[in-house]
Amino acid sequence: MILGGGKVVAADSAVLDPGWVEVRDGRIASTGAGRAPQPVDVDLRNRWLVPGFVDMHVHGGGGAAFQDGAGERVRRAAEFHRSHGTTTLVAGLVTAPLRVMERKVAELAESVQDGLIAGVHLEGPFLAAAHCGAHPPSLLRAPAAADLRRLLDAGAGAVRMVTLAPELPGGLDAVRQVVDSGATAAIGHTDADYELTRAAVGAGVTVATHLWNGMRPQHHRRPGPVPALLEAAGVTIELVVDGLHLHPAIAYAAARAAGPGRTALVTDAIAAAGLGDGTYPLGEATVRVRGGEARLAEGDSLAGSTLTLDRALRNAVAIGIPFLDALAAITSVPARAVGLGGEAGSLAPGRPADLVVLTDDLVVDAVFARGNPVINHTEER
Ligand SMILES: [Zn+2]
Known part of the structure; x- marks a missing residue:
């Protein structure tokens, strides 16, 4: 799964605008700035992608x-x-x-x-x-x-x-x-x-x-x-x-x-x-x-x-x-x-794909836990 086309807050609060995140087997496989390497599954236009x-x-x-x-x-x-x-x-x-x-x-x-x-x-x-x-x-x-x-x-x-x-x-x-x-x-x-x-x-x-x-x-x-x-x-x-x-x-x-x-x-x-x-x-x-x-x-x-x-x-x-x-x-x-810095709180490759999509007014639009959608309004709009 690839999420891309919007602003991504990557590790160390670096903003990739636009940026993309690739999820594989429930984990973040890679992240990058610019256009995603493949067609995106979740379009982040006018959205932020941030860590869970x-x-x-x-x-x-x-x-x-x-x-x-x-x-x-x-x-x-x-x-x-x-x-x-x-x-x-x-x-x-x-x-x-x-x-x-x-x-x-x-x-x-x-x-x-x-x-x-x-x-x-x-x-x-x-x-x-x-x-x-x-x-x-x-x-x-x-x-x-x-x-x-x-x-x-x-x-x-x-x-x-x-x-x-x-x-x-x-x-x-x-x-x-x-x-x-x-x-x-x-x-x-x-x-x-x-x-x-x-x-x-x-x-x-x-x-x-x-x-x-x-x-x-x-x-x-x-x-x-x-x-x-x-x-x-x-x-x-x-x-x-x-x-x-x-x-x-x-x-x-x-x-x-x-x-x-x-x-x-x-x-x-x-x-x-x-x-x-x-x-x-x-x-x-x-x-x-x-x-x-x-x-x-x-x-x-x-x-x-x-x-x-x-x-x-x-x-x-x-x-x-x-x-x-x-x-x-x-x-x-x-x-x-609380000693979870290696697992949570950052969109870094290798971490569990716990992701939140926010609108520009910071309303939760989608949530993914270990890569699985919990809620997903992004697709519907
Ligand atoms: Zn209390």
């Missing part, structure tokens, strides 16, 4: 939550996001009793084996009660090495990221333990101050979980975690750009401060994404969605989002983030942050 999106922080969508277990529910959530261009996602589990989380990690590990999801993100239970967001405070705990070990072992390599509050007793050791296991250590839902955050980065933290949300706010004499994370060259900054989690000015300033190679747009989407207003479960909690805004039924905290990455891309461009930077923030940057 990578969501490193997502809890569900289309009415299904990763928390709800393996198999069909996972497939439903993954397929919902795939129809919005996300071909690689790391399934997020929120805080639950330890043995429940252990079981869910093991179940999701099977979905990783099946190729439905690319890994598991543990968001909890090692979080700060002071910034718990939608996580039930009674189930939060300090990261005892043995407990963390149980969760990591349950995944047998499937756990790709752990968000934790490093100021908890044993927190810095836990960061090292996560990194030693081969997963990404993320700081989030934390009451850490500036100094402790720097220590956590020194211990191995490389991701800031939804910056600003679920952490001590910035103050001119008590800077807190935000400046420490923005200034740390090795830290990827997650931003939820849904117009609700962050004021557009703050989202823009954070993306500018971190720079394009370090900004990752995430959805933090819950099962309600793609559904209308209503009441939905999120782990042990109940969430009320009104006008797309998800809040805890009790306590009013924001509880994830109903965002999809295609909308995050359009939102980011609308607040002034350049298109190619915003695109990197939903493709190559998150892929690298």
